[in-house]
Amino acid sequence: MNETIKKPDRKFYIFLAGIIIFTIMAVLGWIKLHYGFNFGDEGYHMAASWRLTAGDHFLKDRFTGATFLYTLINSLIFKIYPDVSLLQFRQLQFILTIAALLIFGVALFRQTRKYVWLPFAFSLFAFTGLDPLGMISNLNYHTYPHLFITLYLAFLLLGLNSQKPFLRNFYFILSGLILWTMCLSTLPISFVFLSPLILLFFSRRFNPEYCIFTFRDMLYVLLPYVICWLVFIGIFNKAYIINIINSLSVSFSIPYYTKRLGIISWVVIKPTIISTVFLLLFFIFIKKFPLPLSITGCTILSAFIFLIINTSLFGHQPLYYIALPSKPLWFSSLIIAFSILFWLNIILKLLYKKEFNKEEILFVILMIPFSIVSMIMSTFSGLRANASANYAIPAVVAMSYVLVSSIKKNKYGSQLNVLFLLLLLGPFYYTTAKNDWDFTYYDVPPKLANVKIETGFGRGIYTNELYDNVYKWIDAKAKEYTQPGEYSISYIVSPMVHMITRLRPSLDDSYVTSLKPPAYYKKAIEEMERLGREPKIAFIFERILALIPATPDHKSFFFPPRELDFPSSTDPISRYVKTHMTPAAEFEISDNNIIRCYVEKKRFAQKALDKKINKLIKKINNHPENGLLYYKLGLLFEQNNNLKKAAQAFQQSLTLNPNSFQTLNRLMMLQIKEKNYTKAIAILSGPMLKLQPGNADIYYNIACLFSLQKNQEKAIEWLRRALEKGYDNWGKIKTDPDLENIRNSLYYHNLIKNHQLGD
Numbered sequence: 001m002n003e004t005i006k007k008p009d010r011k012f013y014i015f016l017a018g019i020i021i022f023t024i025m026a027v028l029g030w031i032k033l034h035y036g037f038n039f040g041d042e043g044y045h046m047a048a049s050w051r052l053t054a055g056d057h058f059l060k061d062r063f064t065g066a067t068f069l070y071t072l073i074n075s076l077i078f079k080i081y082p083d084v085s086l087l088q089f090r091q092l093q094f095i096l097t098i099a100a101l102l103i104f105g106v107a108l109f110r111q112t113r114k115y116v117w118l119p120f121a122f123s124l125f126a127f128t129g130l131d132p133l134g135m136i137s138n139l140n141y142h143t144y145p146h147l148f149i150t151l152y153l154a155f156l157l158l159g160l161n162s163q164k165p166f167l168r169n170f171y172f173i174l175s176g177l178i179l180w181t182m183c184l185s186t187l188p189i190s191f192v193f194l195s196p197l198i199l200l201f202f203s204r205r206f207n208p209e210y211c212i213f214t215f216r217d218m219l220y221v222l223l224p225y226v227i228c229w230l231v232f233i234g235i236f237n238k239a240y241i242i243n244i245i246n247s248l249s250v251s252f253s254i255p256y257y258t259k260r261l262g263i264i265s266w267v268v269i270k271p272t273i274i275s276t277v278f279l280l281l282f283f284i285f286i287k288k289f290p291l292p293l294s295i296t297g298c299t300i301l302s303a304f305i306f307l308i309i310n311t312s313l314f315g316h317q318p319l320y321y322i323a324l325p326s327k328p329l330w331f332s333s334l335i336i337a338f339s340i341l342f343w344l345n346i347i348l349k350l351l352y353k354k355e356f357n358k359e360e361i362l363f364v365i366l367m368i369p370f371s372i373v374s375m376i377m378s379t380f381s382g383l384r385a386n387a388s389a390n391y392a393i394p395a396v397v398a399m400s401y402v403l404v405s406s407i408k409k410n411k412y413g414s415q416l417n418v419l420f421l422l423l424l425l426g427p428f429y430y431t432t433a434k435n436d437w438d439f440t441y442y443d444v445p446p447k448l449a450n451v452k453i454e455t456g457f458g459r460g461i462y463t464n465e466l467y468d469n470v471y472k473w474i475d476a477k478a479k480e481y482t483q484p485g486e487y488s489i490s491y492i493v494s495p496m497v498h499m500i501t502r503l504r505p506s507l508d509d510s511y512v513t514s515l516k517p518p519a520y521y522k523k524a525i526e527e528m529e530r531l532g533r534e535p536k537i538a539f540i541f542e543r544i545l546a547l548i549p550a551t552p553d554h555k556s557f558f559f560p561p562r563e564l565d566f567p568s569s570t571d572p573i574s575r576y577v578k579t580h581m582t583p584a585a586e587f588e589i590s591d592n593n594i595i596r597c598y599v600e601k602k603r604f605a606q607k608a609l610d611k612k613i614n615k616l617i618k619k620i621n622n623h624p625e626n627g628l629l630y631y632k633l634g635l636l637f638e639q640n641n642n643l644k645k646a647a648q649a650f651q652q653s654l655t656l657n658p659n660s661f662q663t664l665n666r667l668m669m670l671q672i673k674e675k676n677y678t679k680a681i682a683i684l685s686g687p688m689l690k691l692q693p694g695n696a697d698i699y700y701n702i703a704c705l706f707s708l709q710k711n712q713e714k715a716i717e718w719l720r721r722a723l724e725k726g727y728d729n730w731g732k733i734k735t736d737p738d739l740e741n742i743r744n745s746l747y748y749h750n751l752i753k754n755h756q757l758g759d
Contacts, residue, residue, distance in 0.1 A: 101125060107157035132390065302427055404421065473587050538581055630653035
């Protein structure tokens with residue numbers, strides 16, 4: 001009897017196609033990580049973490065910053081791998097994205113027993129990583145919550161689907177730990193801890209056959225969350241609380257942000273309304289129309305929404321958030337529209353006491369934490385509504401599975417599910433990914449990035465020639481004027497400078513902007529001086545170094561408006577820099593866009609002296625027979641307080657010019673500085689007296705030196721000889737401290753008495 005080998009069904013081939021698409025997107029996303037350098041936000045997230053590894057404490061050396069402690073997590077990475085680069089941080093974020101998607105995918109499969117649609121739903125994130133907006137690709141206070149909310153839901157689902165009590169409890173405890181880490185990394189989203197409580201509320205209305213989440217289960221989730229917070233606050237207690245209060249106080253004192261809190265602009269409302277209509281029509285076509293009309297109608301809708309997004313509503317949708325292109329806002333608006341429609345539907349089911357089916361239970365589990373985090377960050381984040389996209393994985397999964405669950409069973413099965421999913425997400429995915437590729441962290445797009453950074457923290461990243469030159473200039477100036485372990489100021493909005501120079505921020509925060517109130521920076525400078533963190537170097541940017549596309553084809557760019565006129569600025573930081581530091585160099589981008597380098601006054605003078613010494617040494621190498629050059633070198637070494645090298649230079653000068661009185665005099669003065677009085681006397685009484693035997697000052701100086709040696713007899717003898725040679729500076733004789741040891745002698749008393757009688 002022949003065995004029949006079961007061939008893979010169509011589902012497998014569609015799933016395989018999805019895996020191929022996912023893999024292609026992941027490869028392209030990996031390549032994209034190499035492009036675009038950012039002096040602003042990306043540098044801030046790195047500098048704020050690196051400084052904790054370089055010696056700073058997250059509380060003792062900062063009076064703000066405790067609301068975003070993703071820095072503690074990133075500092076562990078810097079400690080494990082001190083030489084980690086920006087590119088490697090991006091790659092780590094990308095690897096964590098893929099890992100989280102895989103774990104989440106396994107959890108979803110265990111919940112739904114469906115898998116074909118997953119790679120298609122995940123494909124955007126395989127390209128963008130945890131940052132769908134394409135602004136900040138490293139691990140920061142947006143990407144960590146995106147990672148943690150995905151892992152939290154994955155382990156929560158694994159717990160809900162585990163039959164073994166030990167595994168069930170283990171997954172719940174793990175999800176609680178991740179929940180705490182999420183809140184620690186980004187404190188404003190702490191209300192996400194309510195999600196297990198809300199889930200418990202809904203579970204009372206769920207069919208036990210589909211989902212059981214008991215009070216005991218909720219305790220297993222929340223107990224590690226509560227314990228971790230109690231331990232953390234117990235360790236850092238009052239200092240941590242005070243830091244949070246200070247952080248919130250500074251944040252709420254910035255009008256630029258506070259006037260936007262809770263405000264939803266028409267710029268956001270328009271695409272949200274359009275996306276809502278699109279979703280409603282899309283699902284109506286699926287549910288109410290025959291299959292041919294459904295496909296036709298959804299295809300037309302998909303093409304039309306693509307046209308709207310790609311033309312920015314036919315040119316009527318302006319740029320959003322400074323100069324961020326509006327295309328990512330459409331992806332955010334789709335998620336917001338789905339969230340609104342979803343919760344309206346859930347509220348209606350609760351009001352009419354309708355039973356939840358298995359699919360709806362999954363939707364609720366996914367949407368509870370996402371909605372909490374999305375609402376909080378859309379209110380408090382500077383990204384506003386666009387923040388929804390930064391936590392989009394759970395919402396996209398919920399929306400995709402709603403679609404898959406809504407399609408009526410038919411003979412085409414999985415093919416149809418994927419087709420409708422592509423029609424729904426395709427326009428938003430393509431335009432978001434294309435924007436991510438073109439809008440490279442306020443740098444030029446990859447096709448124009450023709451320079452590779454070769455050294456330092458930015459090594460391996462391709463950028464434009466201007467950014468590369470600025471990078472090299474900053475690095476060169478830091479190496480010229482500073483030593484490892486010293487401090488610097490980078491102003492304004494240029495925190496990547498700290499990573500380029502590896503110099504810790506002098507001030508409380510590395511994100512120094514003109515938007516923060518003067519009172520904050522005044523306090524920051526006071527704290528800087530109290531802690532002894534005065535800067536050795538400062539880099540002053542009058543404009544944010546961000547290239548903004550001037551045209552859709554990215555053929556021309558412009559910089560943001562000038563924020564600082566440094567020569568006339570009177571803010572606390574500008575005053576400090578101009579008072580305590582000296583201009584050392586400038587990098588001119590254009591007539592009204594200049595980067596200035598200031599150096600601590602003492603350090604600048606020292607470096608100027610070092611340059612003179614090196615220049616003179618080169619000259620001596622070309623003219624070794626010139627004794628005058630050695631004399632000048634000795635003077636410079638003496639000014640540099642390097643007395644040993646000064647003496648060597650003067651000796652060499654004397655070898656070439658033995659009768660140089662001025663060289664002998666400087667050599668004698670060096671011996672006095674080092675209290676080698678015997679050697680000084682030998683020079684004075686020997687070659688100097690031989691050259692100028694009638695010089696009364698020589699005799700007087702010898703008298704002073706013998707007096708300092710407490711040799712009263714010799715001192716008196718040489719003072720007498722000085723007077724015989726015509727020394728007549730009686731004011732000095734009477735007050736010179738060098739003669740203190742002979743003032744009680746009879747000779748000195750008689751000398752002064754006779755002089756007074758003579759007067």
